[in-house]
Amino acid sequence: MQQEQYIDELINFITASPTPFHTVAASVALLKKNGFQQLREDEIWNERETALPAGNYFVVRSLSSLIAFCWQGAGSNTNTIKPLQMVGAHTDSPxxxxxxxxxxxxxxxxxxxxxxxxxxxxxxxxxxxxxxxxxxxxxxxxxxxxxxxxxxxxxxxxxxxxxxxxxxxxxxxxxxxxxxxxxxxxxxxxxxxxxxxxxxxxxxxxxxxxxxxxxxxxxxxxxxAHPPVRTGLARELITGSRLDNLVSCFAAVQSLISGEADMNNMIILNNHEEVGSVSTCGAQGSFLRDTLEWLVPEREKRLAMVRTSLLISADNAHAVHPNYTDKHDPQHQPRLGQGPVIKHNANQRYATSGSTAARFKMLCKKTQVPVQEFVMRSDMGCGSTMGPLTAAEIGVETVDVGIPSLAMHSIRETAAGIDCWYLYQVLQRFFRG
Ligand SMILES: [Zn+2]
Structure with a gap:
């Protein structure tokens, strides 16, 4: 898919997704169209006493959260453990x-x-x-x-x-x-x-x-009621509702669909991030843990798989606002149109570590996508996202990233079309190894 078509389809996806229920329905439609099969949590997946066959699956919880994966099996012993590439995002918006x-x-x-x-x-x-x-x-x-x-x-x-x-x-x-x-x-x-x-x-x-x-x-x-639109003399901006975080949800779904067939890849789209993630289907609930337990019932094998894995937690970042530049640390001023942002916080409001930042930068380098870094001013409080919650819940190494955007949590937010494309490029590369 080319950049302009991708942005058009992103705008259609956001328009079709006014609520988390619709976001999940729109994602499910894309997954089904690409051959993913639904698994139901009220059925016993491993009833046949054999592991889930290799294939592409998705699970929905509470109609508003979704986990989808391309699954090849966890491997049979320490030498053959296959890592699970994970991308997380949230389906809800204020x-x-x-x-x-x-x-x-x-x-x-x-x-x-x-x-x-x-x-x-x-x-x-x-x-x-x-x-x-x-x-x-x-x-x-x-x-x-x-x-x-x-x-x-x-x-x-x-x-x-x-x-x-x-x-x-x-x-x-x-x-x-x-x-x-x-x-x-x-x-x-x-x-x-x-x-x-x-x-x-x-x-x-x-x-x-x-x-x-x-x-x-x-x-x-x-x-x-007004859908997202392209704005700017060169149509380089996108303005619209719910860019936080449907830009990341769409990039996650599209990259999973175009991932490599012999890898273990997973996307986790959680509801309730905007209200703290503590719920049946939020990132601090049991949805991901339960899904991993079903996929790999053997505890030691599951732990080894998780410890060799990486979670890219994708949620929009604050671009520097041209009218309020003093709200950013002078050395960390992500700009619109200059690539995804790695989010850092010494107090673990973001889960990024030196090691996971390095892994994400390497991925951007391989993809030839520019990358930026954000840390809040030391005299201002820092927001958070589901990255640290998921990292703590299952013990996976995590990097918090996101496209730079303005007016976060307004009814209309602003981002650059090219950053949405860059994010998709990087996640696609992640799922292709
Ligand atoms: Zn968000």
């Missing part, structure tokens, strides 16, 4: 999650109450057309449980700003306090009667299911 009983009528505005999911930059959510998507659970007329992906796909909501005439302080730094309970409630329309509108009614209509069906659960999130 957003606004619909509350369980969300509908409210204030003045004559119909609104849906939301909780803030993750560390969202809130101001950019105002005055922007929003759509709604996620997963819905319901009982049909026969009392059978059903679960369906839902995406309204069109703009149905807005969070209007307060006019500057009503808040003269709005452009001052201290004038922008946003109350998450009262200021951030999206308006989804107008209603002139006081008749109560139930959220269930809205969902059933959108899902086109019978009025006597019963909605039993939902995980629904608002998102920017």
């Amino acid at each position: 957003s606004l999650k619909v509350k369980p009983i969300p509908v409210k009528l204030q003045q004559n505005c119909l609104q849906l109450g939301v909780e803030v999911y993750g560390g969202a930059l809130l101001a950019p959510w105002f005055d922007r057309e929003l759509s709604l998507a996620g997963q819905v659970w319901w009982l049909n007329g026969l009392g059978e449980e059903q679960s369906t992906l839902l995406d309204f796909k069109q703009n149905i909501a807005i969070i209007p700003s307060l006019a500057i005439h009503l808040n003269r302080e709005a452009n001052k730094k201290e004038g922008n306090g946003i109350n998450k309970q009262t200021h951030l409630v999206p308006v989804i329309g107008l209603s002139n009667d006081d008749e109560e509108l139930f959220f269930d009614t809205i969902l059933k209509k959108q899902l086109n299911i019978d009025a006597d069906a019963e909605i039993t659960g939902h995980d629904l999130f608002f998102y920017d």
Whole structure:
């Protein structure tokens, strides 16, 4: 695949993935198209008392996390242990999650109450057309449980700003306090009667299911109705929602698909990174450990395999912002368009070590891709990602990397198209040995 086609397909992937449920569904579609078979966690893989045959597989947990692998077997003894090349990324992004009983009528505005999911930059959510998507659970007329992906796909909501005439302080730094309970409630329309509108009614209509069906659960999130686009005089920038971390998810899936047939390669796409990763399907849960135990039931063989392996944890990095250069250490200012970034932190907020950084740099060198390095200013706190959590959970040597980007956690982020391509090139090389 060539660079321009890759970026077009990346934009399509992000557009098709407004929530972690959709990210997993879009990834599964790509994997199935390329011959990967689904394994189910509620089945016993090794029932036949023989190891899982060599092949390409994937497992989904909680509909929102995915592990996929090309598997050749772990090897039979110390001399033939095959390492497992692993790439990790996360499927979720900061957003606004619909509350369980969300509908409210204030003045004559119909609104849906939301909780803030993750560390969202809130101001950019105002005055922007929003759509709604996620997963819905319901009982049909026969009392059978059903679960369906839902995406309204069109703009149905807005969070209007307060006019500057009503808040003269709005452009001052201290004038922008946003109350998450009262200021951030999206308006989804107008209603002139006081008749109560139930959220269930809205969902059933959108899902086109019978009025006597019963909605039993939902995980629904608002998102920017405008898809990612190319920007800049030479179209060199990409702006859009969820670049963190769907750029890495897409690169992981595409490189696994084009990896070498006789290697053990794996991608781990976890939900819940933005809220700390402690969940059934998050990086601090048991998903990866359980999968490895199934793949290689013999403990010693499994440990030897993990200890010869490397995890590339891919999650976007902070490019230096041209208007705020003082927010970066002067010696560590990753630039847009100049290659993936290795992330370092002495206190292990990133899992990178001298040794794993060296391995990643070697990989970039072999791929002829430029590489940059990031460390936070020593007088500022450092973010984190799932790299250290996965490293600690299973004991794998890990390097934290990511494409440089601006406005991380805004509803629209900015990155350079070529960096997305570089990341794919490097991961593809990793999976080709
Ligand atoms: Zn991220």
